[in-house]
Amino acid sequence: MNQTPNEITASSKPKLKYALLIILSVLCGSALTLLVLKFAGDSHQTSMSEKTNEAEPLYWVAPMDPNFRRDQPGKSPMGMDLVPVFAEDAGSSNTNGPGTVSIAPNIVNNLGVRTAEASYSNLHVPIHTVGYVGYNEDNLVHIHARAQGWIDKLYVKSSGEQVANDQPLYALYSPELVNAQEEYLLAVNRGNKGLTNAALARLVALQMPKQAIDKLKETKTVQQTVEFRSPQAGVVDNLSIREGFFVNPERTLMSVASLDDIWVETEVFERHAAQVKVGLPVSMTLDYLPGEEWHGEVDYIYPTLNAQTRTLRARLRFPNSNQTLKPNMFAQVTIHTNLAENSLLVPSEAVIRTREQDRVVLALGDGKFKSVAVKLGAVVSGQAQILSGLEAGDKIVISAQFLLDSESSIDSDFMRMDNVDSHSMQAMPEPEVQSATVMGKVNEVKHDSRQLNISRGPIEKWGRGPATLDFDVLDTIDLSTLSAGSQVHFTFEIRAGEFVIVELMQHGQSQMNDSAQDESSNTDSHQGMQHD
Structure with a gap:
């Protein structure tokens, strides 16, 4: 249907009104936005100007390296503009020095952070070595005949045989003993007290047993063979005679050793010599009785070192009431020494060891942590000796410390805030040889x-x-x-x-x-x- 020009104009008027209203709204909104932005910009410039006027920057630092500081604006080694640091900024972000990490309490719990306290104690250092079981030579008796003669009867047949105290060992026919008995009886029959005492003294000097002398006094009869008895309970060793042997005072007939306690001969390397002292506790194990452990002490330290092996001999004493330990057994020995008394110790798991330095993470309180360098001493039995870098009472992190250290070590100076001797921390110890x-x-x-x-x-x-x-x-x-x-x-x-x-x-x-x-x-x- 065709419309006239007047009809078209009349229908377009409402549309023009709406378009004009939209354009007007957009213009008003733009003008209002410009006013707000201008006001905000002026306010920001005013606050920055007030801040600049109120406080001068303490120093300027590189954005990527907080340890790079200058007294005036400039460029960092990477070509970036230095950032000013004001007093309030330094106080809020660096309260405990460079490298301090702040963590919320709930995050600390989630990380499972545990701490321990550095404290003074004795550092127990076990010395592991080997030893050989032997007789206690204080209780070892060698049997000799004071008068020469022939073994008429031998009551013990082999080495290692157990004997009781006063048990017969052998019977000896000795012309010398026979003559001594006859002299005694002659002196008694004559009633000469002086000769009688002299003859009796000769029998005692020839070690004629008391039982044999008493029998001689009672029976007034010379005994052709004299029975000799064991002076103590123990085991027979070094048996060197048989029935019919001719013996004299120069010959050792046998030995009788007590096994109630034993000696263990051991050797320690020269570097441990100063740590070994008489009376130190010792533990010992043997392969033939797994699970068993014996406890004794250092009984004697020999005065010289072996010139060829550069080792120090020590003698250990162990009780052996049940006689389980046998001479010549091979044993593993641990001497329990104290390397240093009153040493500052921390759990060894707290120490982070790198090729360049050793360090721990200090727990500063209020969720703050900081990595500090330490000088490490001996590390034994789960304890680490701290020579410098910590003080007694310092709290250190013993779990999750690697995560905290990775954050703190980025910009940490690894120094304690109260450590005035900074030069002592510059020379770190060489890595310990494994x-x-x-x-x-x-x-x-x-x-x-x-x-x-x-x-x-x-x-x-x-x-x-x-x-x-x-x-x-x-x-x-x-x-x-x-x-x-x-x-x-x-x-x-x-x-x-x-x-x-x-x-x-x-x-x-x-x-x-x-x-x-x-x-x-x-x-x-x-x-x-x-x-x-």
């Missing part, structure tokens, strides 16, 4: 290349099983006493990825050798020992 002591059997001695092929036992502290390896040997060790089948007890160190034996004791000769043996192993065995 070492292990283990038993082994020599399979082959290679004199030309100075190597030993050894089948070593397990290393429990590293979780390593037995392995057969080639060990290099330093020139300071004498290989002439070693052969295939020798049982050895040795200590090796890991040096620059190589295994070096530094101490060795050959069981068969009860000898220790200060040596440096290294484990350059066959490929599979070397891989199995890489972390030893």
